[in-house]
Amino acid sequence: MLLGSAIGFWVGILPGIGGSATLALMIPFIYKMTPQEAFPFLLGMHSVVSTTGDITSVLFGIPGEATTVATVVDGYPMAKKGEAGRALGAVLMSSLVGALIGAGFMAFSIPVVRPLVLALGSPEMFMVVLLGLTCIATLSGQGKRGVLLGLLSGGFGFLCSLVGQERQAGIIRFTFGQLYLWNELPLIPVVVGLFALPEIVDLFVRGTAIAGHVSYGNLSKGVKDGVRDTFRYFWLTIRCSLIGSFIGILPGLGGAVAQWVSYAHAVQSAKTLEERAGFGKGDVRGVLGPGAANNSKEGAGLIPTVAFGIPGNSGMAILLGAFFLLGLIPGPDMLTKHLTLTYSMVWTIALSNIVVVAVCLLFINRIANLTTIRGNLLIPFILFLCFIGAYTSNNHIGDLIVLVLFGGIGYFMVRFHWPRPPFILGFILGRLAENYLYVSISRYGASWLYRPKVIIIFLIAVAFVLYHFFQKKTLKMEESNEG
Amino acid sequence: MRVSGKFLMSLCLMAIAVGVMITGMKWPFRTALFPLMVSIFLFMGALADCLLDLFGSKEVVSKQGIVDFQLSDDIDPAIATRRTLVAFAWIIGFFFLILLLGFSVALPLMVFLFLKVQAKERWGISLLLTGSALVFFNGLFVWLLNIPFPAGWIFEGLKMLGLG
Numbered sequence: 001m002l003l004g005s006a007i008g009f010w011v012g013i014l015p016g017i018g019g020s021a022t023l024a025l026m027i028p029f030i031y032k033m034t035p036q037e038a039f040p041f042l043l044g045m046h047s048v049v050s051t052t053g054d055i056t057s058v059l060f061g062i063p064g065e066a067t068t069v070a071t072v073v074d075g076y077p078m079a080k081k082g083e084a085g086r087a088l089g090a091v092l093m094s095s096l097v098g099a100l101i102g103a104g105f106m107a108f109s110i111p112v113v114r115p116l117v118l119a120l121g122s123p124e125m126f127m128v129v130l131l132g133l134t135c136i137a138t139l140s141g142q143g144k145r146g147v148l149l150g151l152l153s154g155g156f157g158f159l160c161s162l163v164g165q166e167r168q169a170g171i172i173r174f175t176f177g178q179l180y181l182w183n184e185l186p187l188i189p190v191v192v193g194l195f196a197l198p199e200i201v202d203l204f205v206r207g208t209a210i211a212g213h214v215s216y217g218n219l220s221k222g223v224k225d226g227v228r229d230t231f232r233y234f235w236l237t238i239r240c241s242l243i244g245s246f247i248g249i250l251p252g253l254g255g256a257v258a259q260w261v262s263y264a265h266a267v268q269s270a271k272t273l274e275e276r277a278g279f280g281k282g283d284v285r286g287v288l289g290p291g292a293a294n295n296s297k298e299g300a301g302l303i304p305t306v307a308f309g310i311p312g313n314s315g316m317a318i319l320l321g322a323f324f325l326l327g328l329i330p331g332p333d334m335l336t337k338h339l340t341l342t343y344s345m346v347w348t349i350a351l352s353n354i355v356v357v358a359v360c361l362l363f364i365n366r367i368a369n370l371t372t373i374r375g376n377l378l379i380p381f382i383l384f385l386c387f388i389g390a391y392t393s394n395n396h397i398g399d400l401i402v403l404v405l406f407g408g409i410g411y412f413m414v415r416f417h418w419p420r421p422p423f424i425l426g427f428i429l430g431r432l433a434e435n436y437l438y439v440s441i442s443r444y445g446a447s448w449l450y451r452p453k454v455i456i457i458f459l460i461a462v463a464f465v466l467y468h469f470f471q472k473k474t475l476k477m478e479e480s481n482e483g
Numbered sequence: 484m485r486v487s488g489k490f491l492m493s494l495c496l497m498a499i500a501v502g503v504m505i506t507g508m509k510w511p512f513r514t515a516l517f518p519l520m521v522s523i524f525l526f527m528g529a530l531a532d533c534l535l536d537l538f539g540s541k542e543v544v545s546k547q548g549i550v551d552f553q554l555s556d557d558i559d560p561a562i563a564t565r566r567t568l569v570a571f572a573w574i575i576g577f578f579f580l581i582l583l584l585g586f587s588v589a590l591p592l593m594v595f596l597f598l599k600v601q602a603k604e605r606w607g608i609s610l611l612l613t614g615s616a617l618v619f620f621n622g623l624f625v626w627l628l629n630i631p632f633p634a635g636w637i638f639e640g641l642k643m644l645g646l647g
Contacts, residue, residue, distance in 0.1 A: 061552070073551055140551065145539075148532055155525045156496060159503060162518050171514045174506070197574065199552065204570035205563050206555050280551045376602035377612070380594040383577055384616060388586070392630055397582065404578050408571075416489035419551045434517040441513065 004044030005352040009359070011045070012052030012068075023318045027325065035326045035341055042322055043302075043345055044352040046315055050294040051095040051356055058087045058287070059370055060210065060382050061199030062389070063191055067294050069424055070259035072195050074279060074286025079210050081282050085368040089226020090284050091291040092357045092364070094237050097230060098292035099353035101241035102248065102299030103346045109249075109303060120250065123448035126436035127457035128250070129429045132257055133158075133422065134461040135264040140280075140419035147465070150422045153413070157426020158433065160185060167431070168438050180398035189390035189402040190427060196386050197407030198414045203375045203382075210371040210378070223364050229284045236269055236285060237292045244293030248300030260425045262293035299349050306334045306342055490536040493529040500526035573597065585635030587625070591617045 007026070023046055030038035053068035058075035071091060078087035120128070137150035163174045164184035175181035203210060230237055240262035247258040266289030270276035279286050305316040307330070323330050334342050360367070370378075390403035413420050440448040448454060503522035507515040558566075580589035594616045598609040624630050634642070 076552060145532070145535060148528060148535075152493075152496060152525060152528045152532065155521050155528065156499075158521045159499065159518070159525065162521075166514050169511060169514050171510055173510075173514075173518070174503075195552075198554075200574075201567055201570040202552075202554050204573075205558055205566040207566070281553065374602075377598070377604070377608075379573075380597040380612075381616065383574065383597075384590055384594065384620075387577065387581065388620070388624060391586070391632075392624075392628075395631055397633065400578055400581060404574060407574065411567075411571075412488070412492060414552055414554055416487070416492050417551075417553075418489075418492065421551065437517055438513055441516070 001040035001044035001348055001352055002355065004041040004046075005048050005356050008045035008048040008352070009052050009356055012049040012055070023315055027318065027322060030322060030325065033326075035328060035338075036344065038322060038326055039341065039345055040348045040352075042319060043348045046319070047099065047295070047298045047349045048352050048356040050298065051092065051099070051353060052360065054091040054095065054287075054291055054294070055088065055360070055367065056385075058091060059084060059367070060196070060378070062196040062382060062385060067259060068290070069191055069195055070263040070290035070421065071287055071294075072199075073263065073421060074281075074283050076199060076210075077280065077282035078284065078287065079371045082371075083222050083282065084210075084371040085364060086222030086226040086229070086284065087282075087287050088364050088368055089223040089361070090229045091226075091287045092360050093227045093230035094240075094288040094291035095295045096353050096357040097237050098241040098244060098295035099298065100350055101238065101292075102245050102296035103350040104299070105242075105245040105296065106299040106303055106349075107343065107346045109300075119453070122436045122439040123444065123451050123454045124457060125250070126433055126440055127454050127461070129433040129436065131457055131461040131464070132261050133425055133429060134464050136260045136425050137419075137422040138465050140264075140267075140421045146419075149417065150419050153418050153420065154422035154426040157423040157428075158430040160190070160423075161427045161430025162434070167435060178398070180394075180396055183394075184431070185402060185427075186390075186393040186399055187428065188393040189399045190406045191424060192386050192390050193403040193406030193408075194410035194413075194420055194424065196382070197403070198411040200379060200382055200386070201411055204379060207375060209374055223361070223368070226284065227361075230288060233285055233288055236266060237288050240265060240289040240292040241296035244296035245300035247293070248297030249303050257425065257429065258293040258297045259290040260421055262289040263421065265289060295353060299346065302345060302349075306330055306345070487536065490533060493532040493536065496529040497526055497533065500529065569601075573601065581635070583635050583637050585638060586620070586632040588635065588638075590620050 004026075023042060026042060026045060030041065033041065050067050053063065054071045054075070056062045057068045057071040058079055061072050061076035061079075063069040063072055075087045075091060078084065133154045134151075137154040138147050140146075140150045140153075161184070163181055165172055165175075165182045172182060243262045243265060244258040247261060263286060266283075266285045267276060267279045269285065270279065270283075275283075301316055302319075305320055320330060328334070328338060328341075386403065387400060390399045391397075393399045410420060412418075413423070444451075500522040503518050504526070507519045507522065509515075510518075555563075577589070577593045580593055583589070584592065591613045595609055595613040598604045598612055599606075604612075625632070633639075
């Protein structure tokens with residue numbers, strides 16, 4: 001477990017080297033291991049990737065993992081304000097809380113989760129996807145124009161996700177004759193380009209260190225504040241962990257969605273318009289929510305894999321392969337004959353996160369002080385990491401073109417106030433949404449629209465948009481009354 | 484009437500949506516359904532945004548804000564524009580260096596050039612940091628992870644000519 005955690009620590013920090021890819025690389029090493037050795041090794045690695053992936057998101061605005069993008073939105077502005085230590089303290093502690101809740105969720109919910117997973121068919125899942133996108137789109141912009149831009153940004157993300165070979169009929173769409181694009185636009189170059197390059201350009205323009213003119217040593221003071229913030233907003237952390245856990249058990253959605261939905265929930269928790277305006281500019285709650293959700297989904301994501309043999313995401317699919325390699329069959333046997341092994345997975349997730357967070361907290365002061373290094377010294381290294389991270393996605397030069405292209409798009413989106421979070425969520429969920437829509441129409445025709453659960457989820461999405469305006473009016477009235 | 488960069492972005496989105504709609508007409512119904520749904524929504528939304536930009540009240544435009552990273556606004560706009568162009572030139576330059584020379588040569592060259600030309604660092608620091616980048620790159624990505632990196636067009640061309 002410790003060896004796996006150490007590997008996961010570095011995999012999380014390095015952009016582009018994903019947890020799933022490393023899990024696949026590690027599979028050959030488990031041939032001679034017993035299940036009791038192999039699963040702590042693999043899970044120890046996989047479960048800490050999101051924890052350390054948040055570090056580069058906060059310090060440099062480069063998401064270490066696709067699942068740690070949401071942390072950039074408020075974590076990096078905190079680093080720019082000289083609060084890198086506080087942001088890291090908050091994200092690490094909330095990650096730990098999230099991981100523990102996710103592990104607990106797995107331990108207690110295996111028997112009851114089956115009916116829930118089976119109750120949601122393709123029509124309901126299509127609506128869940130739309131609900132998720134609506135949440136983040138409406139909350140990432142303020143005012144009617146902001147909401148409109150959020151929805152447009154999400155729609156644009158949907159469109160970009162459609163590049164490549166269509167899965168049902170095999171028709172090639174928007175590839176411009178490029179074989180590289182047949183296999184969709186790769187996620188990592190898109191994410192790194194969209195989020196990291198505009199930040200690098202801004203760092204270049206400012207000509208200072210990331211933390212501006214904050215002096216070396218002052219950053220470490222915030223670490224304890226960050227840890228305290230987790231407990232100051234403890235219920236928010238718990239709620240976001242539960243959101244992550246719930247999304248984790250739904251096949252197909254995974255951490256990339258969990259982080260944004262929990263981020264949207266953190267924004268929604270703002271009590272005044274001023275508070276809400278502070279999100280995106282360095283509000284610690286914007287770091288706590290995604291940090292907690294990212295890690296809680298790991299434990300929960302194991303539930304459908306272990307209990308029903310349904311992997312929730314690519315990482316879990318690879319882990320499923322490990323089950324078969326070791327002669328185990330996921331399903332009822334894991335809850336009876338191999339129950340001890342199942343519970344050892346819970347402990348692995350909890351313990352590996354405790355160890356990694358403790359190690360990170362020991363060195364966090366020095367890590368945070370990286371943001372006081374002059375920008376001119378950092379920029380070539382950050383650029384190097386961006387290019388390498390993007391390239392390792394497919395080992396193709398096309399990855400670099402996508403990186404630069406989406407870097408430009410990201411810059412213009414930031415410059416003209418188009419929110420990027422809905423774009424990335426739309427991009428991640430686009431294919432999934434189309435697949436669910438296709439299956440719904442093929443299986444039910446138009447009658448899927450009348451299914452009660454579909455109508456309920458649709459109404460929740462509509463209510464979410466309306467509530468956003470209603471809440472704004474209420475907040476304005478309250479503020480004017482107080483004034 | 485205000486024609487801003489944001490307006491042009493909405494206009495571009497409208498054009499993309501129209502392009503998707505026209506292309507989608509040629510596909511079978513189920514393949515085209517989702518792209519058409521999304522593009523119609525985008526076209527309507529972008530049109531509304533353009534109209535608001537052109538005829539909406541100034542107050543509405545100034546009130547909108549986003550929950551996202553925002554560019555620094557404490558730099559003189561002329562300097563900011565110049566530095567932005569230089570930053571993009573470095574990024575694109577790095578890309579072309581990789582294309583022409585491959586990662587193993589482009590990486591140290593880029594780090595060194597940036598430190599020496601842009602940052603105007605001393606020779607010692609520039610060489611030390613370039614060496615560190617080279618060791619990190621070769622140690623982790625080449626030696627440990629064994630990632631195959633292309634040689635670059637120039638070296639491949641030389642090899643084809645029998646000179647490499």
